[in-house]
Amino acid sequence: xxxxxxxxxxxxxxxxxxxxxxxxxxxxxxxxxxxxxxxxxxxxxxxxxxxxxxxxxxxxxxxxxxxxxxxxxxxxxxxxxxxxxxxxxxxxxxxxxxxxxxxxxxxxxxxxxxxxxxxxxxxxxxxxxxxxxxxxxxxxxxxxxxxxxxxxxxxxxxxxxxxxxxxxxxxxxxxxxxxxxxxxxxxxxxxxxxxxxxxxxxxxxxxxxxxxxxxxxxxxxxxxxxxxxxxxxxxxxxxxxxxxxxxxxxxxxxxxxxxxxxxxxxxxxxxxxxxxxxxxxxxxxxxxxxxxxxxxxxxxxxxxxxxxxxxxxxxxxx
Amino acid sequence: xxxxxxxxxxxxxxxxxxxxxxxxxxxxxxxxxxxxxxxxxxxxxxxxxxxxxxxxxxxxxxxxxxxxxxxxxxxxxxxxxxxxxxxxxxxxxxxxxxxxxxxxxxxxxxxxxxxxxxxxxxxxxxxxxxxxxxxxxxxxxxxxxxxxxxxxxxxxxxxxxxxxxxxxxxxxxxxxxxxxxxxxxxxxxxxxxxxxxxxxxxxxxxxxxxxxxxxxxxxxxxxxxxxxxxxxxxxxxxxxxxxxxxxxxxxxxxxxxxxxxxxxxxxxxxxxxxxxxxxxxxxxxxxxxxxxxxxxxxxxxxxxxxxxxxxxxxxxxxxxxxxxxxxxxxxxxxxxxxxxxxxxxxxxxxxxxxxxxxxxxxxxxxxxxxxxxxxxxxxxxxxxxxxxxxxxxxxx
Numbered sequence: 001x002x003x004x005x006x007x008x009x010x011x012x013x014x015x016x017x018x019x020x021x022x023x024x025x026x027x028x029x030x031x032x033x034x035x036x037x038x039x040x041x042x043x044x045x046x047x048x049x050x051x052x053x054x055x056x057x058x059x060x061x062x063x064x065x066x067x068x069x070x071x072x073x074x075x076x077x078x079x080x081x082x083x084x085x086x087x088x089x090x091x092x093x094x095x096x097x098x099x100x101x102x103x104x105x106x107x108x109x110x111x112x113x114x115x116x117x118x119x120x121x122x123x124x125x126x127x128x129x130x131x132x133x134x135x136x137x138x139x140x141x142x143x144x145x146x147x148x149x150x151x152x153x154x155x156x157x158x159x160x161x162x163x164x165x166x167x168x169x170x171x172x173x174x175x176x177x178x179x180x181x182x183x184x185x186x187x188x189x190x191x192x193x194x195x196x197x198x199x200x201x202x203x204x205x206x207x208x209x210x211x212x213x214x215x216x217x218x219x220x221x222x223x224x225x226x227x228x229x230x231x232x233x234x235x236x237x238x239x240x241x242x243x244x245x246x247x248x249x250x251x252x253x254x255x256x257x258x259x260x261x262x263x264x265x266x267x268x269x270x271x272x273x274x275x276x277x278x279x280x281x282x283x284x285x286x287x288x289x290x291x292x293x294x295x296x297x298x299x300x301x302x303x304x305x306x307x308x309x310x311x312x313x314x315x316x317x318x
Numbered sequence: 319x320x321x322x323x324x325x326x327x328x329x330x331x332x333x334x335x336x337x338x339x340x341x342x343x344x345x346x347x348x349x350x351x352x353x354x355x356x357x358x359x360x361x362x363x364x365x366x367x368x369x370x371x372x373x374x375x376x377x378x379x380x381x382x383x384x385x386x387x388x389x390x391x392x393x394x395x396x397x398x399x400x401x402x403x404x405x406x407x408x409x410x411x412x413x414x415x416x417x418x419x420x421x422x423x424x425x426x427x428x429x430x431x432x433x434x435x436x437x438x439x440x441x442x443x444x445x446x447x448x449x450x451x452x453x454x455x456x457x458x459x460x461x462x463x464x465x466x467x468x469x470x471x472x473x474x475x476x477x478x479x480x481x482x483x484x485x486x487x488x489x490x491x492x493x494x495x496x497x498x499x500x501x502x503x504x505x506x507x508x509x510x511x512x513x514x515x516x517x518x519x520x521x522x523x524x525x526x527x528x529x530x531x532x533x534x535x536x537x538x539x540x541x542x543x544x545x546x547x548x549x550x551x552x553x554x555x556x557x558x559x560x561x562x563x564x565x566x567x568x569x570x571x572x573x574x575x576x577x578x579x580x581x582x583x584x585x586x587x588x589x590x591x592x593x594x595x596x597x598x599x600x601x602x603x604x605x606x607x608x609x610x611x612x613x614x615x616x617x618x619x620x621x622x623x624x625x626x627x628x629x630x631x632x633x634x635x636x637x638x639x640x641x642x643x644x645x646x647x648x649x650x651x652x653x654x655x656x657x658x659x660x661x662x663x664x665x666x667x668x669x670x671x672x673x674x675x676x677x678x679x680x681x682x683x684x685x686x687x688x689x690x691x692x693x694x695x696x697x698x699x700x701x702x703x704x705x706x707x708x709x710x711x712x713x714x
Contacts, residue, residue, distance in 0.1 A: 090521030
């Protein structure tokens with residue numbers, strides 16, 4: 001499958017709208033996922049991520065707008081080149097793990113015999129060789145999720161779409177999944193995934209779309225998102241007051257004996273000079289680049305960020 | 319189309335192996351044999367009951383000579399008509415009066431005949447008197463004629479063919495074929511109702527819908543259930559044939575359907591497949607809307623009633639070849655397979671069958687499409703205008 005001509009964008013959506021009754025789950029979204037990239041759709045639960053992915057994959061049709069998947073306006077025609085892991089995991093409980101992987105490959109055109117061989121090899125490589133002939137109902141939740149993930153990639157797709165892939169996995173398996181995503185991307189596969197955990201997007205993605213209330217609030221690289229905020233300065237001085245205080249920016253906050261403020265637009269040198277001249281007694285000074293979380297708060301709003309945090313806490317508790 | 323058939327085959331293979339390789343499939347195969355075995359056991363018992371206990375007992379309150387004449391007459395008539403056709407005669411005292419004897423707690427006679435063979439008097443309740451009056455009259459007449467009653471010899475003339483008998487035989491074959499196809503359909507198609515519930519409850523439906531056209535899911539499920547039903551039919555048919563061979567009286571034969579046995583059997587299989595897929599596609603469409611097994615069970619009743627109506631319509635038209643009801647039954651897609659198998663038993667032309675099979679196949683496709691459309695609209699919450707969706711390509 002790899003080797004066929006690849007369009008510039010593996011996935012494109014323009015002006016996508018999807019409504020359920022009066023609720024606009026996707027509200028005029030434009031998205032373009034560069035071929036061969038790892039692309040994250042970031043947003044709290046209910047932001048419209050799943051509906052967006054389902055619309056792009058052709059599971060549901062948009063009410064408005066157009067989409068292309070690997071350059072094709074009919075997404076199902078590209079089914080052989082796409083792997084999809086839905087948010088709600090599902091497998092036939094009586095099916096053996098190896099058969100389940102092969103079946104999912106067969107749905108997307110992979111001969112069963114090859115599917116079985118690859119499934120055994122994948123499970124063995126992952127340390128799950130003993131589970132190959134066990135029915136899904138006999139596996140742990142994490143193992144079943146891994147089986148489904150292998151079913152998503154067994155036919156060696158050009159595009160992998162993962163809806164909340166880290167959900168329900170423990171830290172160890174999350175790490176393994178991250179490695180697997182990177183490995184697929186190295187092979188030239190486009191990986192599009194949704195998540196409400198900022199850390200995964202920050203570690204994995206080259207580009208992200210921040211989605212809230214059915215709209216894309218930001219689209220670009222992680223660096224671009226972070227660059228939307230000025231770097232934060234953290235200053236600790238021996239003196240608590242003096243003429244040098246006037247050199248601190250107006251938005252400076254005092255916290256735990258330290259000063260916090262965004263890096264002044266004119267740079268750090270004028271401030272440093274004022275601090276030295278005013279004998280402020282610099283104990284420490286650090287300039288920190290803002291994280292994606294800070295960028296998310298700035299872009300999507302405090303409420304959306306808080307909801308993301310709640311979603312993650314609830315999931316971890318579950 | 320090729321891609322859709324490939325995907326349908328993948329789903330069919332999964333469903334087929336999941337069902338056939340399960341332990342419950344053995345129960346499924348043996349299930350229909352239980353009622354037959356029980357029926358045969360109770361049927362034998364029923365035969366014994368009807369041949370002995372259920373014949374009405376008639377008391378003879380006559381002088382001994384007259385009673386003997388009546389008994390001899392009954393014996394002679396029984397030789398020609400069979401014992402089961404006549405009541406049992408039992409002598410009873412002439413006194414007390416018949417009405418008193420019938421009122422006794424231990425009386426087991428239905429009526430009592432008193433008087434003489436030339437002037438018999440029958441005493442009993444109105445319905446019993448009405449039922450047995452003719453029999454007593456016949457026995458008494460034979461008793462009166464006694465020695466002068468000669469049984470006339472009927473000379474048999476055997477012919478190889480009798481159109482009347484053949485017509486009757488073919489009609490019976492047509493009816494039996496309809497009943498067999500109907501029962502197999504009702505037995506097997508109901509299972510399709512709950513077919514998509516597994517995918518929905520196990521959340522597999524999204525994986526399927528993202529990978530293959532929904533049409534292929536529906537078609538694959540129908541193919542699997544049809545293949546499974548063929549396994550059942552092969553098993554049950556083989557068992558029935560073996561039982562027939564074992565119990566068949568020597569020299570007994572079956573009348574030939576108009577179209578000949580080989581073509582008739584082939585058409586029976588095809589019409590079963592068509593009846594099954596027609597109803598199955600409808601059931602699949604209806605069942606796909608249900609979210610739980612309970613909802614499926616609720617849907618089962620009206621659907622079965624609908625099946626019964628269609629079957630009665632087809633059987634009504636079976637002996638009226640070419641009449642408007644028969645033509646209507648042939649055209650109406652759901653009754654068409656039943657009407658056409660009855661036609662195959664009675665009419666020897668083949669082309670109407672080719673036409674009917676094509677017509678039924680078109681409806682199978684159309685019903686699947688409507689089912690898919692409803693599924694996309696109500697379950698996947700997708701789709702726009704009705705007509706646009708109905709005629710759009712399966713791959714979107």
